[in-house]
Every structure is written in structure tokens, then in C-alpha cells.
Amino acid sequence: MxxxxxxxxxxxxxxxxxxxxxxxxxxxxxxxxxxxxxxxxxxxxxxxxxxxxxxxxxxxxxxxxxxxxxxxxxxxxxxxxxLRLEWRRQLQAGAEPRQRKALPVYARTKVFRIWHPTVVWGTLQTAEYAAETFRQVVDYYEIPDDVDAAVAKRMERQRYLYKGDRIFNVLLAEQALSTNFGGPDVMRGQLDRLLAVMSLPHMSLGILPAGAPMHIWPGNSFSMFDSKLVLVETYSAEFSVTQPREIALYAKAFDLLKRSAVYGQQARALIAQALARLDD
The missing domain is CATH 1.10.260.40 (lambda repressor-like DNA-binding domains)
Incomplete structure (x- = not known):
């Protein structure tokens, strides 16, 4: 809890x-x-x-x-x-309803702060990469197979990358570049996608190198929507955080994680290295 x-x-x-x-x-x-x-x-x-x-x-x-x-x-x-929404309850009708539920939150948000230590953030995923993640969700939680519908809703979120003056502050650990969903072809497409979105005017994509000094332990992935809501994901549940003093802790954690991140050409170099490993 x-x-x-x-x-x-x-x-x-x-x-x-x-x-x-x-x-x-x-x-x-x-x-x-x-x-x-x-x-x-x-x-x-x-x-x-x-x-x-x-x-x-x-x-x-x-x-x-x-x-x-x-x-x-x-x-x-x-x-x-x-405040504690078990995944099994959230996903009992499949993965698509949860993806649809996220759209109004994205529409309202002006500033996003995203931390993912092991996978690429959903809004930056290719359809092929997203499909692989949803297949695992369907198998793990033993829910109805609506992968295609869930992917379609997740892809709808991407329109907010190009709409309005929203600001996206995204942090990925280097591990997210290597976590293998779907094999080399899917991963190659996903890494190329990251290189492409880095040039978006309101996108700040930082990557934490594997050996970077850390100023706070990595913890679970979390998504901050303005300073009003934080969603934290675990294997069993998704937690909604709305209390200001608790949101402030996540903001502080994000700032500490940022201190370990690299941006621009250094981040592109890490993605290029991950691409090269796919050819080994």
C-alpha cells in the first residue's frame, strides 16, 4: 500500500x-x-x-x-x-480498457516526468514492441487476449507527443535499451524510434549509463503527471499517489535520478551501442 x-x-x-x-x-x-x-x-x-x-x-x-x-x-x-488498484482487477476485461483510461490523463497533463529502469516507456514504444509487452501481460495475469486493441490505444497516446506545448522529461536506465522484447528486429525498430523522438522539440530523453554513480536507488518505474498524480507500477498493483507531500518525494527522486543521466550525443551513443550489440 x-x-x-x-x-x-x-x-x-x-x-x-x-x-x-x-x-x-x-x-x-x-x-x-x-x-x-x-x-x-x-x-x-x-x-x-x-x-x-x-x-x-x-x-x-x-x-x-x-x-x-x-x-x-x-x-x-x-x-x-x-489508491491500490490490483492489476488483476484492472485487467479483468483485458488490457485495452486500462490503456483507454489513460488517455484523459494524458490530455490534461502539461509536464510529464517518467522513469523506467528496465523497459521503454509505453508512449515511446513501437507497435511491435508494445505488442510483445502486452502478450506477456496477457499470459502473466491470465486475462482476455486483446493485444491488438491494447496496442491501438497505446499508440493513440503518441499523438500528445506532437500536440500542444506539453513537456516530456523521460529517464530510461541503460538496461531498457537491452531488455529484449520480440528479438533483434523488434528491438532494432524500437531503438531507431528512440533516436527519432529525441529530436522532438519538447522531448528531453536522458539515459542512465549502467556504471553511472547513483544518487538514489533505482526503485520502481513511475510516471508523474504535472504535480497532481504519480502512478507507480509493481507486479501486483498500480498505486496512485495524489498527496502533495508524497508527490514531492517522487519529484525529488526524479531530480536525483537525472543527475546520473546523459543526454544528447552521449545518449545517442548508448543507443548506437545497443544497436551494434544486436548485430553481434
């Missing part, structure tokens, strides 16, 4: 604890007896170790005579759950 989600869970637990005490239940044990729950459940909810369910909120508010707070608390519970 993201630290933002955990902070909100703890704040919710503290609020529920206050309701309990104000209603005359001096201990979690007394409240558990009134609800028929285990005492440990009351403790976990109040200390932010377990998210309360919507039915739990209704019971809590009824017993503490705070029914007027129930709707607000339920909305909070739903928001906490939305």
Missing part, C-alpha cells in the same frame, strides 16, 4: 476511535462485545492496520450514534481502496 493510502487509513482509524470513546465505549473490548466482532478487528481498524469495510462503517456509526457521518466515511473507505 502506498504511504498516502496508509496515512488515510490511520486517519480514518483515529476518527473511528474518537467516535467509539465519545459514545461511551471506553475500550476496544467493550465495543467488540457490542458488535460481535473480535477485539483484534477493532484494534486493527483503529490503528490503521486493516481497512474498514462499508458494512463495518455502518455498524460503527449506528452504535456510536454518528449515522450522519456514515456517507462521508464510506467515501473515504472507497478512496483508500482506489
Amino acid at each position: 502506498s504511504t498516502e493510502a496508509q496515512a488515510q487509513r490511520e486517519a480514518l482509524g483515529a476518527r473511528l476511535r474518537g467516535f467509539r470513546k465519545d459514545a461511551g465505549y471506553s475500550s476496544g473490548r467493550a465495543f467488540a462485545a457490542a458488535t460481535g466482532w473480535q477485539e483484534s478487528k477493532v484494534s486493527r481498524i483503529e490503528n490503521g492496520r486493516q481497512n474498514a469495510g462499508e458494512d463495518d462503517i455502518r455498524v460503527w456509526c449506528e452504535l456510536t450514534h454518528t449515522q450522519d457521518q456514515a456517507d462521508d466515511l464510506i467515501a473515504t473507505v472507497r478512496h483508500i481502496e482506489e
